[in-house]
Amino acid sequence: TMRKMGKGDLSVRVPVRGSGELRELAENYNTMASQLESLDKTRNQFVSNASHELKTPLATMKILLESMIYEPDMPAEVRADFMKDMNHEIDRLTGIVTDLLVLTRMDNGEEMKRGIVNMTELTHETIHQLTPAAEKNNQTLTGDVQEDLFFYGDKSKLSQILYNLMDNAIKYTPEEGKISVSLREEDGNIVWRVKDNGIGIPEEDLDHIFERFYRVDKARGRETGGTGLGLSIVKQMVRMHGGTITVESSLGKGSEFTVTFPQEGAES
Numbered sequence: 706t707m708r709k710m711g712k713g714d715l716s717v718r719v720p721v722r723g724s725g726e727l728r729e730l731a732e733n734y735n736t737m738a739s740q741l742e743s744l745d746k747t748r749n750q751f752v753s754n755a756s757h758e759l760k761t762p763l764a765t766m767k768i769l770l771e772s773m774i775y776e777p778d779m780p781a782e783v784r785a786d787f788m789k790d791m792n793h794e795i796d797r798l799t800g801i802v803t804d805l806l807v808l809t810r811m812d813n814g815e816e817m818k819r820g821i822v823n824m825t826e827l828t829h830e831t832i833h834q835l836t837p838a839a840e841k842n843n844q845t846l847t848g849d850v851q852e853d854l855f856f857y858g859d860k861s862k863l864s865q866i867l868y869n870l871m872d873n874a875i876k877y878t879p880e881e882g883k884i885s886v887s888l889r890e891e892d893g894n895i896v897w898r899v900k901d902n903g904i905g906i907p908e909e910d911l912d913h914i915f916e917r918f919y920r921v922d923k924a925r926g927r928e929t930g931g932t933g934l935g936l937s938i939v940k941q942m943v944r945m946h947g948g949t950i951t952v953e954s955s956l957g958k959g960s961e962f963t964v965t966f967p968q969e970g971a972e973s
């Protein structure tokens with residue numbers, strides 16, 4: 706017996722009977738319904754995670770603001786600290802919203818702005834951009850960048866890929882640590898490696914770090930200002946360029962991320 710189908714009820718499956726075209730149609734319908742159902746669940750999960758991430762800084766700001774409102778005699782230094790904290794939470798919120806927009810734009814099939822990108826220059830620029838952050842932690846940041854490497858891709862996405870990987874390497878490496886970045890042509894492919902001698906990633910988490918909102922250590926991730934979206938953005942952008950990303954890491958020793966872009970887009 707067939708259940709009555711409500712409009713948009715993705716849990717309904719039709720009975721598969723007999724043979725021939727009708728059977729094939731029923732099978733195809735069921736496959737499609739399962740795919741849509743799982744897509745629907747993924748979307749709901751995404752919205753619910755995003756809402757949770759947005760609520761956390763809002764709740765913190767509310768507490769800070771309320772205590773300022775209801776304690777007019779609060780010492781000036783405490784008040785100044787509270788305002789700094791609120792400013793920090795606003796930066797967090799802005800970061801989350803920016804990442805969410807980047808992701809949803811890509812999901813909605815935003816066009817790639819491809820052109821010939823000077824990868825050598827882009828790598829030097831990104832290293833330069835992140836040098837102050839590394840210096841703040843007394844970390845050494847070194848680059849081994851091959852000259853005159855070009856790739857046909859979307860410059861701002863390529864730059865975000867390297868930025869996010871280096872930003873993580875800096876965030877998850879203690880003071881005095883070492884971060885090295887390389888750009889090379891290997892077997893005709895363009896290869897980026899971002900290596901650090903930081904805290905590393907536990908084996909059981911390695912399969913998940915590219916998932917949206919996934920953090921190895923939730924508390925620590927938030928402290929360092931992470932959203933858990935950085936690597937999922939990286940992965941999606943690498944894929945849009947036909948590339949691959951891999952990671953090798955050992956806990957307490959460090960991590961190495963390798964991005965490989967295929968030959969076809971590479972131009973020397």
Ligand code: ADP
Pocket residue numbers: 873874875877878901903904905906914919920921922926930931932933934935936937959960
């Ligand atoms: P986040 O915003 O939390 O940094 P990401 O998606 O960029 O989110 O990374 C997911 C998780 O992977 C991080 O929370 C962190 O635990 C782990 N991670 C990423 N890069 C590194 C690294 N270089 N060293 C150690 N852990 C890392």
